[in-house]
Amino acid sequence: MQNETLHAYLDREVGDEHLRDLLDRIASACWSISALVCRSALQGNQGEAGSVNPQGEVQKPLDLMADEVFARSCAGNGRTATLISEEADDITVLKNPSPGDFVVCYDPLDGSSNLDVDLSVGTIFAISYVPEDASQNALPAGHQMVCAGYAIYGPSTMLALTTGTRVDGFSLDPETDTFVLTHPAMRVPPETAEFAINASRRRHWDGVMRDYVAQCLEGPTGPRGKAFNMRWTASMVAEVHRILIRGGIFLYPTDDENRASGGKLRLLYEGFPMAMIIEAAGGRATDGHNDILDVTPKHLHQRTSVILGSAGEVDLIAAAYTQAERAPDGSRLT
Ligand code: AHM
Numbered sequence: 001m002q003n004e005t006l007h008a009y010l011d012r013e014v015g016d017e018h019l020r021d022l023l024d025r026i027a028s029a030c031w032s033i034s035a036l037v038c039r040s041a042l043q044g045n046q047g048e049a050g051s052v053n054p055q056g057e058v059q060k061p062l063d064l065m066a067d068e069v070f071a072r073s074c075a076g077n078g079r080t081a082t083l084i085s086e087e088a089d090d091i092t093v094l095k096n097p098s099p100g101d102f103v104v105c106y107d108p109l110d111g112s113s114n115l116d117v118d119l120s121v122g123t124i125f126a127i128s129y130v131p132e133d134a135s136q137n138a139l140p141a142g143h144q145m146v147c148a149g150y151a152i153y154g155p156s157t158m159l160a161l162t163t164g165t166r167v168d169g170f171s172l173d174p175e176t177d178t179f180v181l182t183h184p185a186m187r188v189p190p191e192t193a194e195f196a197i198n199a200s201r202r203r204h205w206d207g208v209m210r211d212y213v214a215q216c217l218e219g220p221t222g223p224r225g226k227a228f229n230m231r232w233t234a235s236m237v238a239e240v241h242r243i244l245i246r247g248g249i250f251l252y253p254t255d256d257e258n259r260a261s262g263g264k265l266r267l268l269y270e271g272f273p274m275a276m277i278i279e280a281a282g283g284r285a286t287d288g289h290n291d292i293l294d295v296t297p298k299h300l301h302q303r304t305s306v307i308l309g310s311a312g313e314v315d316l317i318a319a320a321y322t323q324a325e326r327a328p329d330g331s332r333l334t
């Protein structure tokens with residue numbers, strides 16, 4: 001129902017009252033983070049915080065503030081047992097987990113290198129139930145997620161949510177401070193002529209990636225027979241949002257430089273939630289060899305290769321990796 005408030009939508013769509021409450025709290029955290037982002041220069045919150053996160057990346061004041069706001073909001077929900085954040089070394093245990101409680105994985109401010117230049121950033125989250133046999137430190141598998149979403153803080157603030165069957169998008173109305181359903185049932189078109197990759201890493205790529213991009217760049221007279229456009233925002237939330245609106249493919253592959261650490265993007269709070277969202281919208285998400293949702297998480301801040309978006313394009317690359325596995329010496333796209 002177009003123009004329905006998020007609150008009314010949750011009442012209609014989400015049966016579990018505790019999950020409803022948690023999503024309401026997350027939406028209100030995103031509203032607060034949006035306001036912090038909007039006022040960051042005015043409040044002197046740009047630049048670096050002088051600390052690094054568990055991955056050794058320099059933190060910004062807003063990374064830390066967003067983390068605190070998000071964690072506090074989730075903690076207000078009595079059924080949230082554990083939090084896994086990009087900004088925290090360890091799992092935060094709020095209560096001894098029982099089956100039916102929630103595990104929330106999140107990146108409080110994704111793409112934060114964009115903050116000081118006033119480009120889009122966002123918040124990514126994934127919610128799973130604690131399974132019957134889980135210990136306090138168990139890591140949720142991709143297929144255990146019951147809900148995933150992101151907020152994008154761009155020209156407007158939007159929230160996208162899925163419980164697995166479709167993806168609905170809500171816009172924050174700054175006049176009423178409410179999220180309103182403006183983009184029901186977003187779908188990723190199966191075909192595309194737009195790709196997104198950080199091309200400065202070309203020298204590190206494997207043969208499949210080099211061939212894929214080279215063929216896109218050849219345009220109408222090349223093997224793909226069409227002119228491709230390219231975008232790179234350095235904010236995964238913005239790339240995924242664009243793909244949900246008009247299709248495309250997003251690639252952050254493992255390459256020779258980042259292979260030892262498994263890639264750049266993190267599985268639990270970037271790869272998993274975005275894979276769930278893209279697949280619920282009819283797209284596909286792979287690490288090149290396996291569907292991202294099938295990857296087993298072994299470490300809290302485990303990294304992964306990410307190739308997601310329009311199904312036809314992702315299938316093409318996955319098939320090239322399969323072929324390369326069979327003939328490792330000729331790892332090329334045919
Ligand atoms: P972050 O969570 O520390 O912001 O890092 C993740 C971001 C993604 O949003 C984006 O796709 C990627 O890092 C950009 O990386 P690069 O700076 O190599 O272009």
Ligand code: MG
Pocket residue numbers: 086107109110111270
């Ligand atoms: Mg991130």
